[in-house]
Structures are given as structure tokens and as C-alpha cells.
Amino acid sequence: HPVPVITIDGPTASGKGTVAHRVAQALGWHVLDSGALYRLTALAVIQKDIDPDDAEAVAHVAQNLQVEFHPEGVRLDKLEASELIRQEQVGNLASRLAPNPLLRAALLGRQRAFRQAPGLVADGRDMGTIVFQDAQLKIFLVADVQARAQRRCKQLIEKGISANLKDLLADMRERDARDIERAVAPLLPAQDAHVVDSSNLTIDQTVQSILDLWSRV
Numbered sequence: 313h314p315v316p317v318i319t320i321d322g323p324t325a326s327g328k329g330t331v332a333h334r335v336a337q338a339l340g341w342h343v344l345d346s347g348a349l350y351r352l353t354a355l356a357v358i359q360k361d362i363d364p365d366d367a368e369a370v371a372h373v374a375q376n377l378q379v380e381f382h383p384e385g386v387r388l389d390k391l392e393a394s395e396l397i398r399q400e401q402v403g404n405l406a407s408r409l410a411p412n413p414l415l416r417a418a419l420l421g422r423q424r425a426f427r428q429a430p431g432l433v434a435d436g437r438d439m440g441t442i443v444f445q446d447a448q449l450k451i452f453l454v455a456d457v458q459a460r461a462q463r464r465c466k467q468l469i470e471k472g473i474s475a476n477l478k479d480l481l482a483d484m485r486e487r488d489a490r491d492i493e494r495a496v497a498p499l500l501p502a503q504d505a506h507v508v509d510s511s512n513l514t515i516d517q518t519v520q521s522i523l524d525l526w527s528r529v
């Protein structure tokens with residue numbers, strides 16, 4: 313039997329990251345935040361002053377990323393990068409780089425290497441459709457854009473970063489559109505995915521609904 317995987321895909325700020333961590337914790341499994349790999353690539357592209365439109369150069373950066381995930385975050389080239397990759401500027405560049413098929417191919421093996429016993433919870437945009445097509449349980453986590461923008465706004469303010477709901481909404485719509493409309497690995501539910509709408513659910517309720525689905529697999 314292959315190592316079990318639960319994939320959690322969905323639009324930006326749908327709560328995937330938090331939910332994935334909590335589900336992984338409950339099951340004692342590993343977790344993959346695939347968006348972090350796109351964000352780390354974006355950070356390296358900025359640091360190395362690479363042209364974001366140079367598809368091959370960007371893929372080369374991704375191929376050679378020196379990444380180390382640890383329980384509190386992630387290091388890039390031995391330096392703590394957890395906070396840096398959360399910046400909106402880095403997220404935006406990650407979203408602009410993401411349509412590049414060479415970049416996506418370069419990150420494929422790295423993502424699949426996270427599939428280790430006793431199991432993996434992987435969150436992103438194409439975990440169920442491309443990276444882990446044979447996942448035993450696929451979740452597509454959605455929430456309406458207002459709910460997502462409010463959550464993101466609250467998170468940023470809690471971190472002491474200034475945020476404006478109107479700008480966040482516009483930004484989020486733009487990012488969703490880019491993820492949905494791109495030709496390669498667009499954001500869409502896998503045919504066999506369960507759609508979970510968290511607009512009116514707490515994190516606990518969302519986690520529980522996924523654990524319930526898993527117990528029935």
C-alpha cells in the first residue's frame with residue numbers, strides 16, 4: 313500500500329495551511345505547505361535579482377533551492393525565512409511565477425519526497441490534481457472571498473502589519489483569477505475531491521469534517 317496522503321487544495325486564504333497542520337497533528341502525519349516552495353522561489357528570485365519573466369532562470373533557482381523545513385518554520389540557504397516568505401510582496405511574486413511550467417516541473421520531485429510514513433497532509437493548489445493524483449482523500453477547501461479577506465486582514469493586523477480590507481479583497485480576487493485561469497495546473501477541484509466550504513465553519517469544525525471524511529476512507 314502506498315503511504316497515505318490527504319490533499320487540501322483551494323484558493324488563497326481559505327485556511328488551508330492552518331487546517332492542514334491541524335489535521336496532520338491529529339493523525340501524527342507529516343505536512344507539506346507547497347505554497348511555501350513557490351514563496352521560497354520568489355524570495356530567492358528577489359534576493360538573486362533574477363528576471364521573473366525568464367522562465368528557465370526561475371526554474372533553475374527552484375531546482376537549486378537550499379531549503380530546510382523545521383518545526384518552527386523554514387530556512388533558505390541556512391537563513392530563517394519563515395517571516396520573509398509571508399510578506400504580501402513575496403506572495404504576489406509567487407503567484408506571478410506559478411504559471412511557469414518549468415518552475416512547476418522543477419518543484420514536483422521535491423514535493424513528492426514529502427510522502428513518507430506514516431502519512432502526509434499536503435496543501436496547495438494542485439496537490440490533488442497533479443502532485444498526488446493517487447491521494448486517498450482529496451479536499452477542496454473554499455470560503456467566500458469576503459470571509460477570506462477578513463481572515464487575512466485580521467491575521468496581518470495581529471502580526472502588527474498594516475492591512476486594508478479593500479486592497480486585500482482586490483489583491484485576493486486578482487490572485488484567484490491568476491490561479492484559476494492559468495493553462496498549467498490551474499486551481500480546480502480534482503474530480504474525486506470533496507468540496508468543503510469553511511465560510512461559516514470554525515477551524516475546529518473544518519478540521520473535524522476532514523477527519524470524519526478520512527475515517528470513512
Ligand code: C5P
Nearest residue numbers: 346347348350406407410436437438491
Ligand atoms: O498558498 P500560498 O499563498 O502560500 O501560495 C503562494 C502562491 O503559490 C499562490 O498564489 C499560487 O499561485 C502558488 N501555488 C501554486 N501551486 C501550489 C501552491 C502555491 O501555484 N501547489
